[in-house]
Each structure stands twice: as structure tokens, then as C-alpha cells.
Amino acid sequence: MKKETPFFPDWMACPACDRLHLKIPLQRGQVALCRRCGTRLRGRCFYGPDLPLALCLAALIAWIIAISLPFISIGISGQSQTISLPSAVLTLFQHRMPSLALFVGLLLILAPLCAILLLIYLLFFLRQNRKPPFYRFFLKLFAHARFWDMTDVYLVSIFVVLVKAVHMAEIHLAYGFWAFCLQVFFLQFAFAAMPVRDIWENLSQPPLPPTPLPGKEARKAGLAPCHTCGRLHTLATPSCTRCASPMHARKPQSLNRTLALTLTALILYIPANLYPIMIVENFGQSLSSTILGGVILLWQDKAFLIASVVFFASVFIPMAKLLALFYLIICVRFRTIACPRDQTALYRLTEFIGKWSMVDVFVVATLAAMVQMGRIATIEPGIAATAFAGMVVITLFAAETFDPRLLWDRPSQENDAHEPACL
Ligand SMILES: [Zn+2]
Ligand SMILES: [Zn+2]
Numbered sequence: 001m002k003k004e005t006p007f008f009p010d011w012m013a014c015p016a017c018d019r020l021h022l023k024i025p026l027q028r029g030q031v032a033l034c035r036r037c038g039t040r041l042r043g044r045c046f047y048g049p050d051l052p053l054a055l056c057l058a059a060l061i062a063w064i065i066a067i068s069l070p071f072i073s074i075g076i077s078g079q080s081q082t083i084s085l086p087s088a089v090l091t092l093f094q095h096r097m098p099s100l101a102l103f104v105g106l107l108l109i110l111a112p113l114c115a116i117l118l119l120i121y122l123l124f125f126l127r128q129n130r131k132p133p134f135y136r137f138f139l140k141l142f143a144h145a146r147f148w149d150m151t152d153v154y155l156v157s158i159f160v161v162l163v164k165a166v167h168m169a170e171i172h173l174a175y176g177f178w179a180f181c182l183q184v185f186f187l188q189f190a191f192a193a194m195p196v197r198d199i200w201e202n203l204s205q206p207p208l209p210p211t212p213l214p215g216k217e218a219r220k221a222g223l224a225p226c227h228t229c230g231r232l233h234t235l236a237t238p239s240c241t242r243c244a245s246p247m248h249a250r251k252p253q254s255l256n257r258t259l260a261l262t263l264t265a266l267i268l269y270i271p272a273n274l275y276p277i278m279i280v281e282n283f284g285q286s287l288s289s290t291i292l293g294g295v296i297l298l299w300q301d302k303a304f305l306i307a308s309v310v311f312f313a314s315v316f317i318p319m320a321k322l323l324a325l326f327y328l329i330i331c332v333r334f335r336t337i338a339c340p341r342d343q344t345a346l347y348r349l350t351e352f353i354g355k356w357s358m359v360d361v362f363v364v365a366t367l368a369a370m371v372q373m374g375r376i377a378t379i380e381p382g383i384a385a386t387a388f389a390g391m392v393v394i395t396l397f398a399a400e401t402f403d404p405r406l407l408w409d410r411p412s413q414e415n416d417a418h419e420p421a422c423l
Helices: 050-068 085-094 098-126 135-148 151-164 175-193 196-202 254-274 291-300 304-333 340-370 383-401 404-408
Strands: 007-013 020-022 031-033 040-043 072-076 079-083 170-173 223-225 231-234 278-282 285-289 377-381
Touching (some): 007 223, 072 340, 079 340, 085 098, 098 135, 098 151, 098 175, 098 196, 098 340, 151 175, 254 304, 254 383, 278 340, 285 291, 291 304, 304 404, 340 377, 340 404
Antiparallel strands (some): 007 020, 031 040, 072 079, 072 170, 223 231, 278 285
């Protein structure tokens, strides 16, 4: 190993298990997977940056239409109300529900717009093989915007709203909603075609002839990959030479932080389930329902599919996620002999399903924004709505601070190949 090179452009370490792999050239449409744990390492989009760029431009047009046109309209006892996404945020603010207004504004309007604009900017330069000005800052910002974009979750929430309000009101989906569906479809497609790590890789020089490296794992070879962009460095390097993020062999204080956040989420889980999530006032009659109460009502109405969706999203997933995080913490702390490959798969699943618990929060936010009709009918969020939303956000952070490579920090026996498995 040459001493003067602080980084190794021809190698990469798996972000989930630390296994070292050679960066072999990929065919169009090919994906490189970790030989040990199966995590996706990098890929090459079949159509290059052109396809995701076209999808982003289509998503931008759909976003503008979704924001400007009416989204959904509701009719109760002869009185009707139409809302658009911005007017929903405004209504929630005016009726003193700032936390819900913030969730809708940030997660459903601002985050997707930022993600679309930033991806267009980055891809525009990428297809000309140029580095975009300030790309370090904008690419990190894009990763955050992508993380907080929850428009796909909101689509499920709309279907729950339709079923929940079927006895109480007449609901029509307007053009804005259909444009919103297209925006979600285009943007998710673009995200899948161009993951953040692949953009970092595309911004670098093509790999040089490989330098030989000792060992199979980055840390054992005295190396560490950057947490943000994945570039491999020597352990002594203080900050990444590509994206300037601080370098660590493992995420600092990963176990303690994950444990603290998981415990906080567990505490919030109690009021989220005990207190009412939604309070409906209909001609002076007040009816409040908890999360589980809402599921039972849907079941009694014979909306079995939607009742199951809400049960899974609001009761089962949060509990399963908390249990999974506790289990992973115990696995690392007590160095269990169970298969780390399965534990890594469990971690990836936990990371993936986290945001889908927001379904019920968006249902309450949409109903509260739509049904503000004075004496005829009003819908207000209960204490549980804020507690529940807080719990979901905290579990997202908990999964983010957990370092799955800790699961692999133990002696293992396997072959010495350095080429990734290719799909
Ligand atoms: Zn791996
Ligand atoms: Zn970096």
C-alpha cells in the first residue's frame, strides 16, 4: 500500500458489512451486489443519466399541476369544500394545528420539489460529463430531500381517507390528485434509476488500474469508507477527499444513540396508542377514536383491506420496528452467534418500512384540513397524532444512526474473492 494515497478509487467497502470489493467495470443495466451480505453496492443505469433526467422533468411538470389545481373535494349535508395542497397547509395553520401543517408542507410539498430540482441540476451536468458547481453541498442536500419525501406514503393515506369518509361525506378526487399520482410515479422511478451513491461514483474519475489491498474487510485492512459518499480512505484520514464529510471507521456512538432514540420512540408509542388520534364533531356530537379504535370501526364497516392496511401501517409496523431495533442492539452488544446476513436483511427491511407508518398521520391531516365546516362537521387531530408522528420520525433517526457493520465485527470464515456478485 502506498503511503501517500489517502484514498483508493478502485476499491469500495460494503456499507452494510464492511467487506472490500474491487470496482469492476459494469455493463449497462448491471448491478453490483456485496458478495457477503447481498447489499447493493453500485449500478449502471441502462439509459445513463438521460432517463432519470426526463423522469425528473416530467415530475416537475406534474408537481406544478398538483400544487396549482384543486386536489380533493368533500360534500357534507349539502355543503361542499375543495382543497388544494397549499390550501390544506394554510387551513391547518389557521386552525392551530402547526405540527400537522409542518408535516404536510415539508414532507409532501417541499421535500419532493427540492429532490426534483436538485436531481435535475446534478443530472444536467452529469450527462455532459462535467462536475456541477457546489456538487458536494447539493448532493448532500438531495440525499436529505429524498429521505424526507413521503409522497408515496401519502397515496396510501388518500385511499384510507376515501374509505373512512364514505359514510359521512361525498368525496371527489380532482385533477390535482391525478397529477400528484404521476409526480410520485415519475420521481420514484428516477430515484430507483439513480441512487445517491451512484451519483457520487459518477462524479469521480474512472478507476485506475487496481492497487492490491490486504485483507477482506475495510477496518481490518486499516481502511474506512466515507458514510456519505462511500469513497474508501485510510483510517488516519480526518475528512473525506471527495465530499468533505468527517471520517470514522464506524458511525460514532452508534449503539448508544440508537438505544436512546429507540427508548424515546417506545415511550411515545404509549400516548400514541392510548389517546385519541382524531376527534370528529358532527352536529354538536363529539366522537373521538384511537388508532386501534379506528381500525375496529373500519373492520365493522367491512372495509377489511383498508382496515388491514391501517393496522399494519399504524400498529404492527411501529411495534415490529421497535422490536427489530432492540433485537439488533442486543445482537451487537452480546455478540450473538445468529447469522449476521439475516440480521443485515432485517436492518434493511426496518430501514425500508419505517416511513410507511406515517399513513395515519397523513389521513388525520387530510381530514382535518378538509372537514372544517363549523357546526355541521369538524375534524381535529388528537394528542396521539403528534405523539405518533414524533415516534415515526424518531424511529427513522434510530434506524439511520444504527451501523449495520457492527453486526459483522466478529471472526468469520469465507472465501477470499474480491469481485462483487453481479446481477
Ligand atoms: Zn456486505
Ligand atoms: Zn465522502
